[in-house]
Amino acid sequence: MAKITNGRYSHSRWIASPNYGKKIRPRLLVLHYTAVNLKQTINLFKGPGVSAHFVVAENGEITQMVSCDHAAFHAGVSKWRKRKHCNNFSIGIEVVNYGRLSKYRGIYKSWNKVVIPEARITRARHPLMKRTAGWPVFPSKQTAAVKKLCRDICRHYKIMDIAGHEDIARPVGRKVDPGPAFPMEEVKEYALSSTKVTG
């Protein structure tokens, strides 16, 4: 059974990000995709500027970079229900995935020109976008790790909801992550319903 002690999740490795803010009481989980690979994400969060509490690799391994008790800088201009500045009350989870792909001469590529094999793509239309596009699927090991992480956080803190960055970013349409390939409803069902379970 994974534990959270002083804001640190036991089933993860710790690599500190210098980018964190004031103490927070988490009420919301915000899910993102990274748009770059694991190493690039970790390097980005080690540099100046942005961060998230967690990064979940494609194989399900979890890296924690900011304590759950402090704000991380992942949401940007944002609003959830009537509350602005979601960084002040949310935990940010980055899921490693290249995000929306472009197709040229039958080949799918990420924004940074990584070729994604067709077997690992789902085609879908994002509700905030006009056209159908290719999106890399999230491997089952990865989504299982996200589900468990979310459930463990929900059991520890008074989390009221799980949202995608696309749901809270302002203006609406500024962000499209984690996108239509991510099983958001499945994660919510698994993580939020379990908060009512006792024993």
Ligand SMILES: [Zn+2]
């Ligand atoms: Zn995001």
